[in-house]
Amino acid sequence: MPEFLGIDTSNYTTSAAVYVSEDNRIYQTKKLLPVKEGELGLRQSDAVFHHTKQLPEMIERLFGETELSAPMTVTASARPRNTEGSYMPCFLCGEGFARSYSAVTGAKLYTTSHQIGHILAALYSADRLELVKEPFIAFHVSGGTTDCLLCEPDEDNVLSISEIGTSLDLKAGQAVDRTGVMLGLRFPCGAELEKLAAGADKYYKVKPVLKNGSCCLSGVENKCGSMLKNGESPENTARYCLDFIADTIIAMTAYAVEKHGELPLVFAGGVMSDVIIRDRIISRYPSASFAEPQFSCDNAAGVAIYGYLKSTGEK
Missing domain, CATH: 3.30.420.40 (ATPase, nucleotide binding domain)
Known part of the structure; x- marks a missing residue:
């Protein structure tokens, strides 16, 4: 076999x-x-x-x-x-x-x-392995990357990858972990931060920061620190962090689709296992493909x- x-x-x-x-x-x-x-x-x-x-x-x-x-x-x-x-x-x-x-x-x-x-x-x-034979847009979002990528078939490397956008400062996983540690959670903080955010009772408006398809995420750490200092609950602070990342990914996706057309969308990396982030992205791009956690x-x-x-x- x-x-x-x-x-x-x-x-x-x-x-x-x-x-x-x-x-x-x-x-x-x-x-x-x-x-x-x-x-x-x-x-x-x-x-x-x-x-x-x-x-x-x-x-x-x-x-x-x-x-x-x-x-x-x-x-x-x-x-x-x-x-x-x-x-x-x-x-x-x-x-x-x-x-x-x-x-x-x-x-x-x-x-x-x-x-x-x-x-x-x-x-x-x-169940989308057939996409290796055609162009598609992939996100790799983790502790070390926040990358929007154009993927195309490649004989030598299976996939040829070109960067469409990235994070110009803090990576999404870093934002999650720094916020989580700030809230007393254990590293890596993704799963615990998601559980905490599920108890939120207040939602803040998010305004992603993009420059030519690339994002800036350092502001989310500063904002979360300010929220806690001003007495905001850990639950609402956690939810703001995840909503900020989700809306940033959605904005980067919109840029990529405008630039390269309606290609299939695939989301990979540890941050993409977060249900709150995934559900917000699916609400905007229902045909997007996600991996199981x-x-x-x-x-x-x-x-x-x-x-x-x-x-x-x-x-």
Whole structure:
């Protein structure tokens, strides 16, 4: 049975996945990197250390709890994006394992970007993998990115990605986490902030800040701090943060559609698993495709699927 192994060692999560192409099924394991209470992330040296400890455990769980055979294709996310100079040391952990696995087993080896992995995972989850054969607009919204992207078929990299817009300062995931830590939540704060925001009883008008399709999000952190200082409830503050991000993404989408036409819309990345943000976007763009939460946050599923698409494309 054709099986394709994917590895992703991002700055948030250690992930391993196997895609079984005959069943169109993903098996995956993942584990968040530990972050001390009150802190907003990890140094790269600490991330590398934790991946080194956690990756063997993820592989053991993935193959110990299933009847999967040894895949003969392995893919790792080796860089954040497919752009010159895109590099983070944490991805060396996954790439190193994949290279070693390939050398020992003779498995075909591929590498891709963390960003392409996110987009392919979203396409798989939304049952839209056929979009790799045509242009579409994708958002990658996470702790390190707030990117609006034009995606087009590419023989070498599966997808050729051009930036339409990005964040000029704070990223959406950073805004969520900084607001969450301000409210006493544990990093990463997305799930807890969403729960808190569900109890809001007041809604503030939001005015996104865009410059040629790119956004500015630093204002949301300042506004949330001001709201709390002036006695606003944590629930209403959390809701303002999420509404600001949602309306900003909607404004960026409108810019992209005006510039490139009514292309299919795909939303990927951990921030896009937030129900409040997703529902506001769907109310404006009902045909948009979203990944399920387990395929929105950092995962190796799309990386495994990349290996499948490359293998079938080379036959």
